[in-house]
Amino acid sequence: MPPGLNPAQQDAVKTLKGPLLVLAGAGTGKTRVVTHRIAELIRSGVKPDRILAVTFTRKAAGEMQERASGLLPKKRKRTNKQAESKKEPRPEISTFHSLCVRILRRHISKLGYPERFTICDRSDQESQARSALREIRAPNAVIKPADLLGCISRWKMGSVLPPDAIGLAETDRDHLAASAYRRYQNNLKKAGVVDFDDLLLLTEQLFVNFPTVRRDEAGRFDHILVDEYQDTNHSQYEIVRGLAMGHRNLCVVGDDDQSIYAWRGAEVTHILRFKEHWPDAKVVRLEDNYRSQSPIIDYANTLIAFNKERHEKRLVPFRIGQAKPRIIQMKDESEEAQRVVADIQQLLEHGGWGLSGEARERFLQENGRDAQVRPSDIAILFRTNEQPRAFEAELRAANLPYVLIGGMSFYDRREVRDVMAYLKLIANPDDEPSLLRILNCPPRGIGDGARKRLVETAVERAVPLWHVLSSGRELPQITDAARRGVYELRDTIEGWRQQAASTPLPKMVERVLSDVRYHAELARLYQDPNDREARTAAIEEVVNAAADFESKQGAKTDGLGLVPDFLDEIATGDRSDSDDKENQLNRDAIALMTLHAAKGLEFPHVYLVGMEETILPHKRSIDMGEVAVAEERRLAYVGVTRARDRLTLSMALTRRKWGKSRDTLPSRFLYEMTGQADNPRYMESKRGKKEPAKGTHKRSTSSKAKSRKANR
DNA sequence: GCACTGACCGTTTTT
DNA sequence: CGGTCAGTGC
Numbered sequence: 133m134p135p136g137l138n139p140a141q142q143d144a145v146k147t148l149k150g151p152l153l154v155l156a157g158a159g160t161g162k163t164r165v166v167t168h169r170i171a172e173l174i175r176s177g178v179k180p181d182r183i184l185a186v187t188f189t190r191k192a193a194g195e196m197q198e199r200a201s202g203l204l205p206k207k208r209k210r211t212n213k214q215a216e217s218k219k220e221p222r223p224e225i226s227t228f229h230s231l232c233v234r235i236l237r238r239h240i241s242k243l244g245y246p247e248r249f250t251i252c253d254r255s256d257q258e259s260q261a262r263s264a265l266r267e268i269r270a271p272n273a274v275i276k277p278a279d280l281l282g283c284i285s286r287w288k289m290g291s292v293l294p295p296d297a298i299g300l301a302e303t304d305r306d307h308l309a310a311s312a313y314r315r316y317q318n319n320l321k322k323a324g325v326v327d328f329d330d331l332l333l334l335t336e337q338l339f340v341n342f343p344t345v346r347r348d349e350a351g352r353f354d355h356i357l358v359d360e361y362q363d364t365n366h367s368q369y370e371i372v373r374g375l376a377m378g379h380r381n382l383c384v385v386g387d388d389d390q391s392i393y394a395w396r397g398a399e400v401t402h403i404l405r406f407k408e409h410w411p412d413a414k415v416v417r418l419e420d421n422y423r424s425q426s427p428i429i430d431y432a433n434t435l436i437a438f439n440k441e442r443h444e445k446r447l448v449p450f451r452i453g454q455a456k457p458r459i460i461q462m463k464d465e466s467e468e469a470q471r472v473v474a475d476i477q478q479l480l481e482h483g484g485w486g487l488s489g490e491a492r493e494r495f496l497q498e499n500g501r502d503a504q505v506r507p508s509d510i511a512i513l514f515r516t517n518e519q520p521r522a523f524e525a526e527l528r529a530a531n532l533p534y535v536l537i538g539g540m541s542f543y544d545r546r547e548v549r550d551v552m553a554y555l556k557l558i559a560n561p562d563d564e565p566s567l568l569r570i571l572n573c574p575p576r577g578i579g580d581g582a583r584k585r586l587v588e589t590a591v592e593r594a595v596p597l598w599h600v601l602s603s604g605r606e607l608p609q610i611t612d613a614a615r616r617g618v619y620e621l622r623d624t625i626e627g628w629r630q631q632a633a634s635t636p637l638p639k640m641v642e643r644v645l646s647d648v649r650y651h652a653e654l655a656r657l658y659q660d661p662n663d664r665e666a667r668t669a670a671i672e673e674v675v676n677a678a679a680d681f682e683s684k685q686g687a688k689t690d691g692l693g694l695v696p697d698f699l700d701e702i703a704t705g706d707r708s709d710s711d712d713k714e715n716q717l718n719r720d721a722i723a724l725m726t727l728h729a730a731k732g733l734e735f736p737h738v739y740l741v742g743m744e745e746t747i748l749p750h751k752r753s754i755d756m757g758e759v760a761v762a763e764e765r766r767l768a769y770v771g772v773t774r775a776r777d778r779l780t781l782s783m784a785l786t787r788r789k790w791g792k793s794r795d796t797l798p799s800r801f802l803y804e805m806t807g808q809a810d811n812p813r814y815m816e817s818k819r820g821k822k823e824p825a826k827g828t829h830k831r832s833t834s835s836k837a838k839s840r841k842a843n844r
Numbered sequence: 845g846c847a848c849t850g851a852c853c854g855t856t857t858t859t
Numbered sequence: 860c861g862g863t864c865a866g867t868g869c
Contacts, residue, residue: 188859229859254858328859363859395857516856538858572845579845704859728857750856767857789855791860 137161137168144416145169147383148176148355151376151410153403154385157447158432158773159423159734166359166385167196170223171203173355180204181221182354184375186228188363190705192732196359197225224353228368229328229704232335236326237700239338239345246324248560248696251703255549256565257281257327264315267591270308283309284316288329289365289397291336293317323564323596331704332367339374346374354379361386361406365397373409382410388443389436392728392767394760404443419445421773423734425453428779432772435805439762447773451498457772457779459743459802464793468784469522472512472739473530475780476722479505479737480532507533511723511735513771515747520724523741533721538729543702547654547667551674552702554644558628559696562596574653576620577613585610586618602626624648632692638679640695645671677702727767730774738775740768743783745797768801 137145141161144154145168156162166185174180185200187193200223226234233251241247252260261277261284283306287297294314301307320326326334339346356376358364361384364372376382384406391400407413421429426449433446462468512523520536527534542548550573553566561567568587572578578586585608590597593605600607601622607615624647632640645651650671658664681698688694723735742748748768753760772779781802786793803809 190859227859331859392857393859396859518855575845577845726857746855752856763857788860790853 137164138420140416140418140420141165141168144418145172147414147416148173148178148381150380151406151413152383153361153406153410153413153415154383154418155387155403155415155443155445156385156418157387157421157445158390158770159421160418160447161420161422162359162385162387162418163195163199165418166357167199167203169357169383170196170200174204174223178355179221180223182352183223183357184231184353184355185223185225185357185359186231186372187225187359188227189732190227190230192359193225193227200225227704228371229331230700232331232371233700233704235335235338235345235349236331239342240334242342242345243334243337245321245326245334246560246562249324249326250556250560250563250566250696250699251331252320252325252327252563252565253543253549253703254328255544256325256569259565259568260316260319260325260327261312263587264312264319267315268308268311270312275305275308275312280309280312280316284313285329286397287313288333289367291333291366291370319564322562324560324562325565332365332371336367336370336374339371347378350375350378355381356383358382358384359386362388362391362400362403363393363398364402365399369399369402380410380412389439389445389766390731390770392731392763392770394763400441404441417443417445419448420450421447422450423776424449424773424779425451425455425777427453427456428772428775431457431779431805432769434807434811435765435772435801436769438804438809438811439765441762453777455778457775457781459806460780460782461798462782462784464786465519465522465742465784465788466526468741468782469526472523472741472780472782473526473532476510476532476737476739477530479510480507505737506720507722508720509736510739511725511730511733511737511774512739512741513725513727513730513774514741515727515750515767516742517726519742519747523724527722527724533719535719535721535723537723537725542670542673545667545670547650547671548674551641551644551650551671552699554628554648555641555695556699557598557625558632558640558644559692559699561598561602561625561629564597567597570648571621572617574648574650574656576617577611578617578621579611579614582610582614582618629692632695633689635693636687637682637694637698638675640693641675641678645675727771731770734774734776736775736777737780738771738778739780739782740771741782742787743768743781743799743802744787745799747787747796748799748801765801765804768799768805772805 141164144152144165148169154162154165156165170183170185173183185193185196187196236249237247240249258277258281261280265272265275265277265280283297287293292300294310294317297310297313298307301310320330339349353375356372358372363386372382372384384403386403388400388403391398391403394400402409407415424432429447429449436442460471462471512520514520514523517538524534524536543552550570553569556563556566557570568583571583571586586600587597589608590600593600595603601618607618610618628640628644628647631643635643651668654664654667654671658667678698681701682694685694685697688697723733727740746754749761749764753764783796783798783802785796787796788794800809804811
């Protein structure tokens with residue numbers, strides 16, 4: 133990237149007042165603009181702590197923080213750095229979710245929730261969904277917990293509350309789901325538990341129903357900046373509006389072409405209609421792409437032009453290059469993996485591109501580095517999580533270092549979740565999902581029978597489960613062993629709650645582990661020493677994370693100490709916490725990840741694999757129709773624009789699914805980006821249909837392209 | 845209360 | 860094919 137800012141970038145940086153929409157295409161220096169703008173605001177006299185920047189991921193927030201602090205005037209004397217950074221006001225840079233947690237911590241009681249709420253995760257949600265369905269006696273065949281969660285999530289994303297959902301229900305099934313939703317929500321509320329969608333939804337409700345709260349929160353900032361605005365859902369839109377409507381100093385940055393989260397409630401309309409929502413808004417377009425070589429940009433532009441609903445823009449490549457993206461076609465998915473891995477091996481051994489002599493010299497001159505490729509320069513991107521399997525196997529066989537980004541995260545592991553459940557109970561013993569989780573783990577004599585009776589009693593008395601254990605009232609008829617277990621558990625948790633304020637956080641975690649004899653439990657459960665060691669290490673990591681958190685936050689000796697704060701941090705943080713994803717990407721290894729996980733990243737060499745109908749436009753999206761396919765196209769666009777130097781698109785002619793192998797069709801996006809499909813938007817259809825794939829197979833792909841088009 | 849077994853069933857992405 | 864879950868036997 134050239135030094136300094138180009139005129140468009142400067143325009144975006146220097147426009148400090150009023151609504152501003154920055155349409156920033158892929159690789160156009162968006163992050164740079166955002167951080168420079170923050171610095172510019174401060175330079176112009178805005179107090180740093182009057183600025184709020186909102187991002188979607190923890191990682192983006194961290195990155196922005198780091199870059200922005202590099203740009204801020206460095207007037208600090210090099211004395212006591214810690215004390216200094218504490219009192220020096222800084223811009224607030226946080227994710228939507230942690231922003232909402234902080235707002236809810238102040239006001240949630242107005243919505244009838246207990247102040248000490250805890251945040252539950254996906255599998256807690258599942259168990260809550262299950263019990264809600266049990267309560268209304270919905271047969272499992274009609275609606276499964278996962279289906280219910282899907283409905284609930286969709287409702288919440290559209291700000292639909294249980295009564296509305298019941299009103300809207302047309303089919304019996306909807307009705308069932310709606311009444312389960314009501315149960316689910318009531319149960320969570322009673323237990324003082326909020327799920328992930330609630331963080332946003334409840335904040336929105338606060339703003340809408342309590343204007344004083346909205347004004348109060350809005351009054352904390354004079355300038356608001358929202359990154360990845362194309363990903364805002366309804367609640368986020370309302371929250372942003374509520375915060376910015378007073379001063380109107382709202383800058384949103386995003387790229388409608390990279391909106392890939394509609395399924396999670398994101399509405400592109402927010403960025404498409406920004407001018408309508410804020411009529412005095414200024415619009416700045418960033419279209420100079422500094423990332424990718426021109427042939428890659430050509431593909432990207434041609435592809436995305438097939439989408440109808442978008443802000444018209446066209447990436448202009450800054451880096452002119454010759455290497456066209458390659459398309460390779462293999463017999464099946466295992467050959468696809470073999471071929472890609474062999475290619476990578478070649479790349480690593482012989483330097484990028486297999487360049488030599490003069491070409492290599494030129495590369496060095498143009499790019500300021502040798503064509504030498506390191507594993508971390510390479511990424512394999514795919515649509516679905518089953519795809520990486522074959523690649524992992526091949527990479528392992530070839531003894532190449534790789535990291536699978538995403539997948540099971542640290543905080544999803546069973547043992548870690550157990551520990552977290554205990555900690556959540558310290559913060560909020562009414563948290564029923566957590567209490568149920570550890571009720572008999574490690575085993576303390578409370579079997580299924582006892583558990584069932586305890587829950588029944590809680591429902592009968594209409595109190596949280598914890599009250600049944602702790603209120604001193606008669607326990608239901610359970611075995612003596614169960615009774616002893618219940619009392620022991622109750623006393624232990626009450627003891628922790630008393631010690632929490634006076635005990636350092638990591639000590640507290642250790643105490644929990646030793647009080648419940650968790651290590652012994654691990655030893656009992658996992659005889660295999662390797663397994664046991666891994667799991668012990670995992671809970672050790674929780675202690676470390678606690679220690680890290682405490683040293684970052686500073687100790688707290690009132691209330692429940694740092695326990696609640698720690699839990700908030702973990703729940704809203706990017707699940708693979710600070711060191712994980714970051715370190716993984718820094719480790720010199722080939723990155724394997726989904727297209728969704730790749731947003732915002734870039735790699736010199738990108739392999740976009742599985743370019744087939746039913747995978748890249750995913751079958752489900754194809755079935756759903758044009759709008760869904762448009763999102764798949766954006767996904768492909770995101771993948772293509774991750775590549776700096778070389779892009780390789782690959783597909784398999786047959787693919788095994790559940791044991792059976794089936795023929796595939798090349799992704800329509802291959803035809804589109806190579807100019808072999810007619811773009812109805814530009815009637816300049818290109819003649820001369822070439823094979824999109826240079827594979828060795830005889831199959832006529834172009835005839836298929838024709839027949840596909842005929843079907844439209 | 846727990847470990848083992850076989851039947852069944854599924855297609856996406858995740859803050 | 861591989862994961863999940865209910866059901867069985869200790």
